[in-house]
Amino acid sequence: MHSYSARFFSPSASLFLLIFVLSGFAGLIYQSIWTHYLGLFLGHAAYAQALVLSLFMGGMALGAALVSRYVHAWKNLIKSYAIIEAIIGLLGLVFHAVFVFALDYSYNNVMPSLNNAGLIEAYKWLLASALIIPQTILLGMTFPLMCGGMIRRFPGNDGKTLGGLYFTNSIGAACGVLASTFLLLPLFGLPGAIFTAGVINILVALFAWWLSLGSEPTITPPTTIIKRNPATNKILITVLAATFFSSAASFAYEIIFVRMLSLAVGSTLHAFELMLAAFIAGIALGALWIRSKANATQTPLKIVGILQVLMGLTALLALAIYSEAFSWVSFLIDALSPTENGYKLFNIGTAILAIIIMLPTAFFAGTTLPLFTVALLQTGHGEKSIGKVYAWNTLGAILGVFAAIHLLIPLLGIKLSMLTAAFVDMAIGVVILRIFSEKRSDFFKTFSAITVTLASLAYIAIYVPFDSMRLSSGVYRTGIEQLDPAREVIFYRDGKTSSISVNYNVNTGIIAIATNGKIDAAIQMMDFNIPTFDEPTMVLAATLPLIYKPNAETAAVIGFGSGLTTHTLLAEENLLQVDTIEIEKVMIDGARTFRQMVPRAFDDARSNIVIDDAKSYFSSNQHRYDIIISEPSNPWISGVGALFSQEFYQFIPRFLNKDGIFLQWLQLYEIDEQLVSSVLQAMLPEFADVHAYLANNGDLLLVASQSELALNPQYERVLKGELGRTMEIVGFTKPEQIAFRKIADKRLLRSFSRMYTEFQANSDFYPILSLNAPSTRFQKKSALLLTSLPTMNLPIFEALKIRETPSLNVLMPKYRHLQADIEANEARTIVSFFDKNKSNTELVNLPIELRNWLELMITGNRECWKTTDDYGVFLATTIHQLTTLTVPYVDASGLHKVLHNQDFIKCEDLPEGIPLLLDFVEALAKRDTIETIKIGQYYLLNMDTQPHYLRNLDSFFLVATQLSLISLQDHDSAKEISKQYADKIKFMPEYSIIHSLLLAWLDE
Known part of the structure; x- marks a missing residue:
C-alpha cells in the first residue's frame, strides 16, 4: 500500500492526469460544436444549447451507469478507457460527413414523406439524439473508468485521485471551450474543429494504451x-x-x-x-x-x-x-x-x-x-x-x-x-x-x-431589486448603464430564450421593444410626430415584395418585432394568409403594447402567429409561399448569423412558389463591408435576381427571386387604399420616392462583394458573422460604401441602368430617414436658387454651411476677382461642388437653369481651363454622353498641360468619362481609359471608391 501511495506523485500518475486534461479539452469541443451542428437542424433558439447539454449529460449518465454495473468484470480499466477514447475519436472524425448526409436525406426524403407536423418534429428530435448519443455514452464511461483505474493503481488516495481527475478534466474542458470559439472555429470552421477533437481523442487513446501496459490490481467487490x-x-x-x-x-x-x-x-x-x-x-x-x-x-x-x-x-x-x-x-x-x-x-x-x-x-x-x-x-x-x-x-x-x-x-x-x-x-x-x-x-x-x-x-428577495431600467439599457451597445429617465419601462418579462422589454419615451412618444436590451423595433405613437427610423424599414419590407408580386396570396414573416411588417402586409386585400414566425412567445406579449398601431397583426383573421424556429416550421409544414420576409435580429447575436448563411439561402427557395419573392433585411450599422460581402456571397448564387434598397441610413432590404425581377416595378400600386395610407405615414406618396431607394441590382451587388474578399461566404459550417460581427459592433463600424451609394458625386445608377434620376418636381419624403433624401431635396432648393423666376426664400431651409457657400459663390462671381489664379481655384472648386450637389439628384431637364446655362458667372475673361470645365459639367448635366466622353478624353489626353486648380479634378474627369462610356455599353473603352490614365492621377477619395466599384462591375 505504501509503495502505491508514493507512486501517486510519480511521473506516471502525472501522465494519467495529463491525458485527462486532453480528454476534457476534446469533450467540451464536442459539446460546443455539437451545439452549432444540432442547432442547424433543430432551430436556432437559445435553448438549442440547452438541448445539446441535456443530450450530452443524459448520454454521459447512461455511460456512467453502464460502467458502474460492469466495472468489476474488467481487469484493466485504463486499457478499457483507451479503447473508449479511440472509438470516440473515430466517431469525431466522421461526424461532419454523417451529419451532412443525414440532414440532406431528411430534408429531401424523410420529411416530405412523413407529411405530418407531429411526426416530423418527433423524427427531428430522434435523429438529433441519435447523432450524438453514442458519443456521449462513451464520454460518460471515461470518467468512471479513469477514476477506477487510478484508484486501483494508487490506492489509499481516493480523495486526491477523484479531486485531481475532476480538476484536470474540468480545466481541460474550460480550455476546450475557449479554444473552440477563439481558435478552432475561426481557423477551421465546424468540420475542422470537430475533426481536431477526434484527433485529440485518438492521441489520448494511444497514450492511455501505453500507460495501461502492465498489471492493474483488482479490488474485491463489496x-x-x-x-x-x-x-x-x-x-x-x-x-x-x-x-x-x-x-x-x-x-x-x-x-x-x-x-x-x-x-x-x-x-x-x-x-x-x-x-x-x-x-x-x-x-x-x-x-x-x-x-x-x-x-x-x-x-x-x-x-x-x-x-x-x-x-x-x-x-x-x-x-x-x-x-x-x-x-x-x-x-x-x-x-x-x-x-x-x-x-x-x-x-x-x-x-x-x-x-x-x-x-x-x-x-x-x-x-x-x-x-x-x-x-x-x-x-x-x-x-x-x-x-x-x-x-x-x-x-x-x-x-x-x-x-x-x-x-x-x-x-x-x-x-x-x-x-x-x-x-x-x-x-x-x-x-x-x-x-x-x-x-x-x-x-x-x-x-x-x-x-x-x-x-x-x-434579504435578497426584499432588498436586492432587479431594476428594469438597467436590465433594459443595452449597456453593451451604448455604454449607458441605465435608460434615460424620460423612458418608462411599461413591459418586462423573462422568456425561455431571452428577456423582452418595452419602454415608452414620454418626451417623444416613441415605444421601443428590445431583446436583452437590444432594441428590435420602435414606433411613433403620437399623431403628427416624425416616424421613427425603424418604421420605413418595416413598411418597405412588406411593400417591396407586393410591388414585385402583385398577385401574392400567401406570405410568411420571420421575426415579429413590433408587428408593423405583418400589419402592413395585411393591408393588401389579395393576401389570404400571413404566417408570422417568432421564436420567443414573450416577444408577442410585449408587442401587444403596439396594438393600436398594428391592429391587423393581432386582429385580422388572416394573421397566423407561430411560436417556432423558422427553419423548423418551414420544414415541418412544407408550405410554399408567394412572399417570405426575413427580419431576424442583428447578426452579431449568437445563432442569428445562421439566418444569413449560404445554407439558409439554399433552403428558402424550397418554400417559395414560382416567381415568389424573398426579402432579406440586413443591417449596415455595427458591421463592415467585409461581413456584408460574406452575406452577399452566400445569397447571390442561390437566386436568379436580387435588387437592393435602402430603407434608411442603416437598413438594407434585399429583394430576391428565382426568376428575373422586373427592371421597373409598378411602385404606384402600393400607394393606393389602406396600403397607401400606411405608406403615407412614413412619407411615401409618389412612386419615384420608392424607386429612389433602389441602390443596386444583382450585378452591382456581385461587384461590391468582389471588392471585399477577406471572408468567404457566411455558412452554417463556417459562421463568419457569429465570429466577427460582435467585434464590428463594438468598433461601431458601418458599411459606408453601400449607405453612401445614393449620395455619390455622379449619377452612377443611371449609367448602370439601375434606376432613373427623379425629375425636379418630385420631392423626396420630408422625414430625415435617408441622407440621400435630404440631399435630393437640398438639390431642388439649389436649383430654385439659380432660377430667377423663383424667390430665394427656400435657402433658409438649407444647412447654414451650404447657404453660406451658395451666397459666396454668387458674390465671388459678381466681383470677378482680380487675381486670376485665385479666381480659378474658386471657380474650379465651386463648379465641381455645384455639380456634385445637383447632378446625382435631378434629371437633365431640371438642371437647365443651373449647369446648362451658366449665366451666374458674370466675368468675361475666365481663368484658363474653366471654360473646358464648364462645358464638361454642362454635358454631364444634360446627360449628353457623346459630348461628355469627347471633352473628358480631351482633358485626360492633355491633363499635364492643365492649370493646377483643374488637376485636383483629374479623377472627376476620368470617372465621369468612364461612366458615360458604360452608359453607351462601350465597356471595353471604359476599361481601357482606366488602364491608360488611372495610374497617372491622384484620386479624390470618393472617386477612388466609385472607380474601384466600376472596375469590379466591368469585370463581370
Whole structure:
C-alpha cells in the first residue's frame, strides 16, 4: 500500500492526469460544436444549447451507469478507457460527413414523406439524439473508468485521485471551450474543429494504451452484507439524492448566470463561451481545492452539507453584486477604444466579470462530486459507486437545464429562479447536516444553517431589486448603464430564450421593444410626430415584395418585432394568409403594447402567429409561399448569423412558389463591408435576381427571386387604399420616392462583394458573422460604401441602368430617414436658387454651411476677382461642388437653369481651363454622353498641360468619362481609359471608391 501511495506523485500518475486534461479539452469541443451542428437542424433558439447539454449529460449518465454495473468484470480499466477514447475519436472524425448526409436525406426524403407536423418534429428530435448519443455514452464511461483505474493503481488516495481527475478534466474542458470559439472555429470552421477533437481523442487513446501496459490490481467487490447494511444504504440513498438535486441546482445556475450576464455584456458567441469557461474553471478549482481535504476527513458528508449552504450563499451574493455588472460594462465601453484590440480587452473584461459573479458558486459546485464519491467509497460501496454518483449527477443536470429554461425562468423570472436554485442547494446542506448530526455542536450547525438560509433568502428577495431600467439599457451597445429617465419601462418579462422589454419615451412618444436590451423595433405613437427610423424599414419590407408580386396570396414573416411588417402586409386585400414566425412567445406579449398601431397583426383573421424556429416550421409544414420576409435580429447575436448563411439561402427557395419573392433585411450599422460581402456571397448564387434598397441610413432590404425581377416595378400600386395610407405615414406618396431607394441590382451587388474578399461566404459550417460581427459592433463600424451609394458625386445608377434620376418636381419624403433624401431635396432648393423666376426664400431651409457657400459663390462671381489664379481655384472648386450637389439628384431637364446655362458667372475673361470645365459639367448635366466622353478624353489626353486648380479634378474627369462610356455599353473603352490614365492621377477619395466599384462591375 505504501509503495502505491508514493507512486501517486510519480511521473506516471502525472501522465494519467495529463491525458485527462486532453480528454476534457476534446469533450467540451464536442459539446460546443455539437451545439452549432444540432442547432442547424433543430432551430436556432437559445435553448438549442440547452438541448445539446441535456443530450450530452443524459448520454454521459447512461455511460456512467453502464460502467458502474460492469466495472468489476474488467481487469484493466485504463486499457478499457483507451479503447473508449479511440472509438470516440473515430466517431469525431466522421461526424461532419454523417451529419451532412443525414440532414440532406431528411430534408429531401424523410420529411416530405412523413407529411405530418407531429411526426416530423418527433423524427427531428430522434435523429438529433441519435447523432450524438453514442458519443456521449462513451464520454460518460471515461470518467468512471479513469477514476477506477487510478484508484486501483494508487490506492489509499481516493480523495486526491477523484479531486485531481475532476480538476484536470474540468480545466481541460474550460480550455476546450475557449479554444473552440477563439481558435478552432475561426481557423477551421465546424468540420475542422470537430475533426481536431477526434484527433485529440485518438492521441489520448494511444497514450492511455501505453500507460495501461502492465498489471492493474483488482479490488474485491463489496459483499452483499455491506449492501444490506441499513447505515450504508442510508448513506447511499442520501448521497445519490443529494448529488441529483445539487447537480440540478448547479446547472440551473449555469443557465441563469448566462441569461443574467447576457443583459449586461450582450448575447454574442464570444460572451457565451467566456461565461461557460468561467463556470467550468470554477468547478475545476473547487475540485482542486477539495482533493487534499477529501481523504483527511472521516465525515465527508458533513463537509458537503456546509459547502452546499455556502454554494447557495454565493449564488445569492452574485445576485447582490449583479447590478454592478452594468457599471463595469459601462466603464469598459468608455475606457476602451473602439478598435479590434479594444474588443479583445473588452472580452477580457467580460471574462473578469463572469469570474467575479459565477466562479464562487461554481467553485463550491466543483467540491461536491468528489466528496459524495469519497463518502460512498469510505463506506465500502466500491468502484460501482463512482459510476452511480456520476450517473445521478448527470441526470440532475438534465433536470436543472430543463427546469431553468422551461419552468423557472418563464414562470418566476431570472431573480426568483436564482433564489429557488439557491434554496435547493441550501436545503440539501441543511438536510444532510440534520441527518448526520450526532453531537450537540452538530445540531447547532444545523440550526445556524437554517437561520442563515432563511435570512439570506429573505434579504435578497426584499432588498436586492432587479431594476428594469438597467436590465433594459443595452449597456453593451451604448455604454449607458441605465435608460434615460424620460423612458418608462411599461413591459418586462423573462422568456425561455431571452428577456423582452418595452419602454415608452414620454418626451417623444416613441415605444421601443428590445431583446436583452437590444432594441428590435420602435414606433411613433403620437399623431403628427416624425416616424421613427425603424418604421420605413418595416413598411418597405412588406411593400417591396407586393410591388414585385402583385398577385401574392400567401406570405410568411420571420421575426415579429413590433408587428408593423405583418400589419402592413395585411393591408393588401389579395393576401389570404400571413404566417408570422417568432421564436420567443414573450416577444408577442410585449408587442401587444403596439396594438393600436398594428391592429391587423393581432386582429385580422388572416394573421397566423407561430411560436417556432423558422427553419423548423418551414420544414415541418412544407408550405410554399408567394412572399417570405426575413427580419431576424442583428447578426452579431449568437445563432442569428445562421439566418444569413449560404445554407439558409439554399433552403428558402424550397418554400417559395414560382416567381415568389424573398426579402432579406440586413443591417449596415455595427458591421463592415467585409461581413456584408460574406452575406452577399452566400445569397447571390442561390437566386436568379436580387435588387437592393435602402430603407434608411442603416437598413438594407434585399429583394430576391428565382426568376428575373422586373427592371421597373409598378411602385404606384402600393400607394393606393389602406396600403397607401400606411405608406403615407412614413412619407411615401409618389412612386419615384420608392424607386429612389433602389441602390443596386444583382450585378452591382456581385461587384461590391468582389471588392471585399477577406471572408468567404457566411455558412452554417463556417459562421463568419457569429465570429466577427460582435467585434464590428463594438468598433461601431458601418458599411459606408453601400449607405453612401445614393449620395455619390455622379449619377452612377443611371449609367448602370439601375434606376432613373427623379425629375425636379418630385420631392423626396420630408422625414430625415435617408441622407440621400435630404440631399435630393437640398438639390431642388439649389436649383430654385439659380432660377430667377423663383424667390430665394427656400435657402433658409438649407444647412447654414451650404447657404453660406451658395451666397459666396454668387458674390465671388459678381466681383470677378482680380487675381486670376485665385479666381480659378474658386471657380474650379465651386463648379465641381455645384455639380456634385445637383447632378446625382435631378434629371437633365431640371438642371437647365443651373449647369446648362451658366449665366451666374458674370466675368468675361475666365481663368484658363474653366471654360473646358464648364462645358464638361454642362454635358454631364444634360446627360449628353457623346459630348461628355469627347471633352473628358480631351482633358485626360492633355491633363499635364492643365492649370493646377483643374488637376485636383483629374479623377472627376476620368470617372465621369468612364461612366458615360458604360452608359453607351462601350465597356471595353471604359476599361481601357482606366488602364491608360488611372495610374497617372491622384484620386479624390470618393472617386477612388466609385472607380474601384466600376472596375469590379466591368469585370463581370
